[in-house]
Amino acid sequence: MLPLRFTQRRFPQTKLFLTSYFLSTTNNHRGSNLNQPSSPPPIKVLLTETAGRGVFATRTIQPGELIHTAKPIISHPSIASTDNVCYVCLKIVTKQSGFQAQEVLFCSEECREQAKGFYEVEKEADWSAFVAHCRTRGLKYPFLAKRLACMVISGVASSDSLDILQPAHLSAEMISQMKEELCLLRSALEDSGMKDEQLTFLNIEWYAGVLARIRINAFRIELAGNTYEDLLALAAASVESEAAVGNAVYMLPSFYNHDCDPNTHIIWVENVEARLKALREIEAGEELRICYIDASMDRDARQNLLSNGFGFQCNCPRCMSND
Ligand SMILES: [Zn+2]
Ligand SMILES: [Zn+2]
Numbered sequence: 001m002l003p004l005r006f007t008q009r010r011f012p013q014t015k016l017f018l019t020s021y022f023l024s025t026t027n028n029h030r031g032s033n034l035n036q037p038s039s040p041p042p043i044k045v046l047l048t049e050t051a052g053r054g055v056f057a058t059r060t061i062q063p064g065e066l067i068h069t070a071k072p073i074i075s076h077p078s079i080a081s082t083d084n085v086c087y088v089c090l091k092i093v094t095k096q097s098g099f100q101a102q103e104v105l106f107c108s109e110e111c112r113e114q115a116k117g118f119y120e121v122e123k124e125a126d127w128s129a130f131v132a133h134c135r136t137r138g139l140k141y142p143f144l145a146k147r148l149a150c151m152v153i154s155g156v157a158s159s160d161s162l163d164i165l166q167p168a169h170l171s172a173e174m175i176s177q178m179k180e181e182l183c184l185l186r187s188a189l190e191d192s193g194m195k196d197e198q199l200t201f202l203n204i205e206w207y208a209g210v211l212a213r214i215r216i217n218a219f220r221i222e223l224a225g226n227t228y229e230d231l232l233a234l235a236a237a238s239v240e241s242e243a244a245v246g247n248a249v250y251m252l253p254s255f256y257n258h259d260c261d262p263n264t265h266i267i268w269v270e271n272v273e274a275r276l277k278a279l280r281e282i283e284a285g286e287e288l289r290i291c292y293i294d295a296s297m298d299r300d301a302r303q304n305l306l307s308n309g310f311g312f313q314c315n316c317p318r319c320m321s322n323d
Contacts, residue, residue, distance in 0.1 A: 041068035043288060045255050052166070053255045054287045061282040067264065068252070070274045073161055074151070075221070075248035076143040079135055088115050089271040090221055090246045107271075117156035118147055125192035130184040140247055141214045142181045148210060149185060149202055153194065159201040165254050167212035169311055175208055182207040216310050217254045219274070220244045224267050248272050258310070259289035260302055261318040266290055289316075299323060 042061055048054040061067060077085045086093050086107035098105040099112050104119070106112040127146075134142050151157035170178075186202055222243050253266055253274050263282050267275050282288060293305050299319055306314045 035066055037066045037068050043067060045252070048257070048287070051257050054257045054289075055252075055255050057282045057284055057286050057288060059284045061278045061288075063278055063280050065278045067276045067278060067288070070250045070252050070276070072248035072250050072272050072274070073157075074144050074148050075246060075272045076140075076147050077246040078140060078244055079131070079143075081245045085245045086111050086271070087119070088112075089273070090223075090248075090268075091271040092223070092245070117154050118150035121150040121153045121189075121192075121194075122146075125188040125194075127188055130181075130188050133181065133184055139181070141211055141218060142185070144214050144218060144247060144249060145181075145207060145210050146185055149189070152201060153189070153198050159206060162210055162213040162217075162249065164251070165213040165217045165249070167209065168215040170208060170212050174211075175204070178208050178211055179204055214249055218247045218249050219253065219266065221246050221248055221268050221272055223271070224269055246272070248274075250274055253290075256288060256290045258292045258306065258312075258314065259316045259318070260291060260295055260299075260314060260323075261316065262289045262291040262295070264288045264290050 042057055042059045043055050044058055045053055046056055075088070075090060077087060077090055081090070082104065084092055084094075085105070086098065087104040088111040089107060091107040091111075093105050093107045095105065098107055099109070100106075104115075106115060130142070130146065134140070148157060148161065152159045152161075182202070182204055185207070186199065189199060189202070223245055253276065256264065256266075256276075263279055263286070265277055265279055267277060269275060276288075276290075278288075292310060293302060295302075297305070299322060303314060303319065306312060
């Protein structure tokens with residue numbers, strides 16, 4: 001998610017063409033079925049005059065139309081969901097139906113295969129101190145950084161994978177907290193026999209840069225496709241259970257700007273694959289915007305949350321009309 005105010009100074013325009021690379025659209029039902037993404041999707045990413053990058057419609061988009069889908073760059077289950085969801089795609093699985101590998105579950109052979117990109121490294125290390133640290137402090141984002149670190153070590157991701165995203169401003173206090181997390185992350189990997197040269201990227205500049213981007217770009221994943229039984233199983237599994245099955249960072253969905261009365265929303269049906277859908281008719285050339293927060297809050301609460309959480313003051317038409 002991209003704060004409206006702080007965006008202009010840092011983005012080289014040359015990176016904008018990356019957009020189509022991160023779309024996972026695979027079929028050709030061009031506009032024929034509102035539940036199938038059209039290919040190519042009817043959007044482009046442009047630099048706006050006031051809000052940095054934004055996503056714009058290239059043709060009229062129908063209400064309810066699935067604009068595109070997106071696969072995450074990184075995802076991770078919440079601590080409470082680890083025993084109930086796929087370690088890769090966050091789909092709800094049971095120990096009976098999934099493939100169990102040591103402490104984690106995979107929903108399918110495909111996810112187990114995909115996990116090799118990080119799990120071969122991760123499973124060699126003892127994460128108990130790192131997990132305990134995050135659990136007592138209620139931290140969820142270090143898990144995404146841990147996964148990215150393991151992907152970099154495995155060679156399936158580059159250490160600058162998130163650099164294109166907007167970073168949050170970090171206070172000195174946040175950075176000193178991050179140093180503790182990094183220390184635990186590094187020790188776990190070092191103690192597993194990882195060599196120094198494999199961990200050269202893993203310094204505080206890298207870690208703080210990754211966390212700064214995760215902080216304002218991570219989406220909290222709540223599955224809309226849950227059955228009632230799934231929800232009961234999740235709730236019964238843990239007293240610390242919450243509605244979110246995990247968190248994930250995406251590329252293209254992060255380019256959508258915020259609006260308190262959005263024309264687009266992002267949903268997750270059965271796993272971490274994001275679906276961007278039109279909430280109303282959108283004209284060609286119109287900017288597509290999503291709401292980063294709970295739109296039902298009043299104006300002051302929204303302004304506070306956007307300012308503290310995302311670092312910008314919202315000047316959307318709804319806020320300007322004091323609604
Ligand atoms: Zn899966
Ligand atoms: Zn607003």
